[in-house]
Amino acid sequence: PLEIIIPSGCMLNPSYPAAVVAGNVETSQAITNALYEAxxxxxxxxxxxxxxxxxNERYQYYETICGGxxxxxxxxxxxxxQCHMTNSRLTDPEVLEWRFPVLLESFGIRTDSGGIGNHHGGNGVNRRIRFLEPMTAGILSGHRVVPVYGLNGGGNGAVGRNYIERTDGTVEKLGSTATRQMQEGDVFVIETPGGGGYGSLP
Structure with a gap:
């Protein structure tokens, strides 16, 4: 059995005025992974x-993106x-493009991003959204530096990546969290992490 100790004032039991943004969407993921691995x-x-x-002044949109x-x-x-506590679905591409001035250029499996092992970790995804008018875009994500771990000799999953392809040909690399102004024609790219593998390869 596991004994869970959560002292007062720690990240999982914060005291005012501690910051608690993303506790539902990000911290919960770390807790669930820790419990499963332990x-x-x-x-x-x-x-x-x-x-x-x-x-922008006319449109607002929020989505969460799946991974491995x-x-x-x-x-x-x-x-x-969508893993663990997430239960949301992405907006259908046709509806997204009908309601918002964006173009979903691609959305597919990120090959070889899952950890290797006797059982292979699931792959993340690549998602590319081109903006058709100026907007503000933001990303709040995790595991862009530290990978998720494999278990019992399995390999780690690939870290995610966030970046912007500007119309002048430059590529702006972003960290786990960022807010940027998007101009017409700019593409926001999100590559989500893969899951960890289980067991050493035979």
Whole structure:
């Protein structure tokens, strides 16, 4: 059995005026991964909800983006899935482009981003959104520097990446959290993390 100790004033039991933004969407992911790994049930999943927002005076939009889930002793991880506490669905591409001045250029599985192992971690995704008018865009994400871990000899999942392709050909690399002004024609790219693998390769 696991004994969970959460002292008063720590990150999981904060005291006012401690910052608590993203506790639901990001901290919960880290807690769930830690519990699964500590119990030996499965390797870590992507560990973030990849919160993406954009808008201006006329439009506002918010989405969370799927990634790879962790593998276990008897199963591979799943590609392109919302993990743990997330239960949201992405807006259909046709509806997104009908309601907002953006173009979803691509949305697909990020090949080889899941950790290797006797059971392979699930792959994350690549998502590219081109802006058709000026807007402010923001990303709140995790595991852009530290990968999610494999278990029992399994490999770590690939870290995620956030960047902007500007119309002048430059590429602006972003960290885990960023807010940027997007101009017409700019592309915001989000590559989500893969899940950890389970067990050493035979």
């Amino acid at each position: 119990s030996g049930v499965m390797a870590s999943s992507q560990g973030t909800m990849n919160n993406f927002t954009f808008g 889930s962790g593998a276990g002793a008897t199963f591979d991880g799943t590609d392109a899935v």
